[in-house]
Amino acid sequence: MPRNLLVAQSGGPTAVINSSVAGIVEEALQHEKIRGIYGAVNGILGVLREDLVDLRQEDPSTISKLRRTPSAALGSCRYKLSDRDYSRLYEVLTAHDIGYFICAGGNDSMDTAHKTAKLAAERKYDLKVMGVPKTVDNDLPVTDHCPGYGSVARFNAVATRDSSLDTDAIYTSDTIKIIETMGRDTGWITASTALAKETEDSGPHLIYLPERPFIQDSFLTDVKEVYDRLGRVVLSVCEGLKNEKGEFVKASTKGIDTDKFGHAQLGGVGDYLVKLISEKLKIKARYDKPGTIQRVSMLCASQVDLDEAYSVGKAALSKAIEGESDKMVTLVRKRNNPYSSDTGLVDLEKIALKTRKVPDEFINKNSNFVTKEFVDYVTPLIGGPLPEYARLRKEKLERKLPPYT
C-alpha cells in the first residue's frame, strides 16, 4: 500500500536546505510506494498545527529551482517539543497516514526525529523516520561535514578576503578590522575565514575560536604584534567566544551587552573588541558582522555543498523506501584531491543533541589561527577557488627629493 511522505525543515535557514528538499521530492516522485508528498509549514510547529501543504501541486520547475533558492522554502522553526506535543505529533502523523517522515535539521531536530521514531515503534505504527543533516555550524558528529557548511565557509572566505583588501588599501587610517562570524559553541564557521589568506602578510592575521578560552591579555599582545609588524590587522572572531570561566565574552562585561534584558543573545563580540582595542591599545578598529547574510547567501553558495545537500535528500528518501528508519544520512569523504564523497547512514541516537567541536589538530598551538590540516579539510567543501584578482607589481620610481617629514 502506498503511504504518504512528510518533509519538514528545521532550525536556522541555509543556502542549501532547499536543495535537500528538492532531492527528497524529486526522488519521491520516482517511487510508487509514495502516495502524497506533503510539506510541514514552519517545521515541527507545522506538524503540530496540522499546517501541511501538498507538494505534488507544485510545478516541477519550482521544485527544481529550489536547488538554487536560499533560506527554507517550507518555513522553519526553533521549537523544543514537550511530552504532550509528542502525542499530538503522533495524532497528526496517523490522521494523514504518514508512512515516511523526513526532517532536515541540526542536532535538536535529530533528537525530535529520534523520539518520533521511538514513539512510533512503541505504538507499533509503521513509520520510517530519516534525518537529513543541515547546519552551517558543521557541528554534527559522525558525518564528515554538514550540508550548509561549505556555503557559509565560501561566503566567509570571499567576504574576509574582500574586507582584508579593503583594510590593505586604507590601513593608513583604518588599521584594524574585526570580522565577527557565527557559531554559538563551535568555531567551524570562524575557522573558514582562513581560506581568505593568500600570502604571509595578507589577512586574516588572527583567528579566535570558542574551542579555546578568550584571554584578554594574550589577545591584545597578538593584535599589537601584528600591528607593529604590518601596520594593520585583520582578525576574525566567533560570536560565541567564551572566557576562562566559560562565560560568553560579550556577556561577561558590564553595561554594553544585552544581559540586562535577561537573555544572552549572541552577536556583538566584534563591537566589544573594537572598544577593547580602542581603550587598551589606542588604535582605531572597526568591525563587520555579516550576521544571517552569511548563512543564506546564494551568490556565495558552494556548488559542492548544493550538490551534496541534494544527494543527502535523495538518499534519505531512497533509504526510507528500502526500509531504513531512525537514521540520519551522513556524508563520507572518499578522497580529497580530486574531492569526492558518498552518503552513509548513522543511528539518530548517536547524533541527537551531540556537538562536534573543532578538534585540536585543526587549531594552532598559540590558539590564534588554524592549521594546514584544517585548510586541507575545508578547501574542497567550498566548491572551487575564490575569484582571481589583479595584484600590481608596484615598481617604485626613484626618489628625487628629501624625505617628507
Next chain:
Amino acid sequence: MPRNLLVAQSGGPTAVINSSVAGIVEEALQHEKIRGIYGAVNGILGVLREDLVDLRQEDPSTISKLRRTPSAALGSCRYKLSDRDYSRLYEVLTAHDIGYFICAGGNDSMDTAHKTAKLAAERKYDLKVMGVPKTVDNDLPVTDHCPGYGSVARFNAVATRDSSLDTDAIYTSDTIKIIETMGRDTGWITASTALAKETEDSGPHLIYLPERPFIQDSFLTDVKEVYDRLGRVVLSVCEGLKNEKGEFVKASTKGIDTDKFGHAQLGGVGDYLVKLISEKLKIKARYDKPGTIQRVSMLCASQVDLDEAYSVGKAALSKAIEGESDKMVTLVRKRNNPYSSDTGLVDLEKIALKTRKVPDEFINKNSNFVTKEFVDYVTPLIGGPLPEYARLRKEKLERKLPPYT
C-alpha cells in the same frame, strides 16, 4: 613635449575604483602626449612621501584585470592636506614633471584636486588636474550618480533579500531583523535596500535614512504595527541616523557606545536598536551589519557600475589631453529604459566639500520608506535583475483534527 601622468586613489575603497584606474591607464597608453604613467601609493600621502610606482611596468593583463578587482589596488588614504603639504605636493609634481594629475575620490579628494589646480595656476606650472568621481555614498552633487554606488546598492539589495527570506522562514522564533548599512551623512546606501522588496509583505518593511530625524516613539510604533500585522519585521537603518537635535543616535545614549573613548565612530546603531526593541517592545530582534564587505564585494558588483567607472576614467584622461583642467567627470543619465548614460564635466569648485542628500521626493511622507521615484532612479544602476528564486504555492491539505492548543 610628452609629460608624465600621475594617478591617485583616495577615500574608502569600492568594488569599482580599480576599474576607473584601468580606464585611465588604458586610455593613457593610446596617447603620445603621455610619457610616464605613474601611480601614487596610498593616495595623496604617497604623493607627499614621493612613494610613486611605474604603471608602464605592469603587465597589460594585470591592468585589464583591475576591471574586476575590488578595493584600491594602488592603496588609498584619508588625509586632509595642510597648507605646508601643498608646497610639498607642488615640489613632488614638478620634480617628476607631472603634466597630468588624476584623482579618483569623493568630495574631500575633489577639494584637494581643486586646490592643487589653483596652486599650479598661481605658480604658472602647466598641470591638467582632473577628478574622477568615486564614492559608495553617492553624495557628490551635479553628477547623476557616483561610480561605486550601483555596486553597493546591488550588494545591499541581494543581502537584504536573502536576509529577509531568512527571517520569513524562521519568524516563529527570530522575528525582527535589522540591517545596518553604511552612510555617515546621507541615506543613499540604506535606501537601496528597498530593491529587495518583492511583494507587499516581503522585507524590507521599514527604511530609516539620516535625512529625517530618528524619533524613537515613531520608530517603535512603526515596528509594532508591522509586527502585529505580519508577525515579523525586516528593517534597514543607516549607521548615521541622527536624533532631532542632530546627534548620532548611536552616540546619543549613555554607556553602550564608543563616545567614552573620545570619538564618535559610527557603526552600532543596529545593536542599539536591537536593545531598544527588546526593552520597549519585548520582542526578540537581531542585526546584520555587513560593514566594509558591502562596499568591496566583487560578487555583487553591478556591471553597469563597473563599465561606468571605467568610462569616467577614460574620459578624465582624454579630456585632460584635450586641455581641460580643474574639472570632475560626471555621469549624465540619457534615458532610463533601456538605461544609457554619458559623461560630462563640471568645475571641481562646484563639487569640493559639498554633499548631496537624498531629496524629499525619494522619501515617503511617513519618513519610513522610499518612494517609487527613488526605485526608478536606482534600478538601472544595479546592472540587472536580482537572481530569481523559487516560491512554493503551498496548497494547504485539509485538516482532519481539532486545532492544536
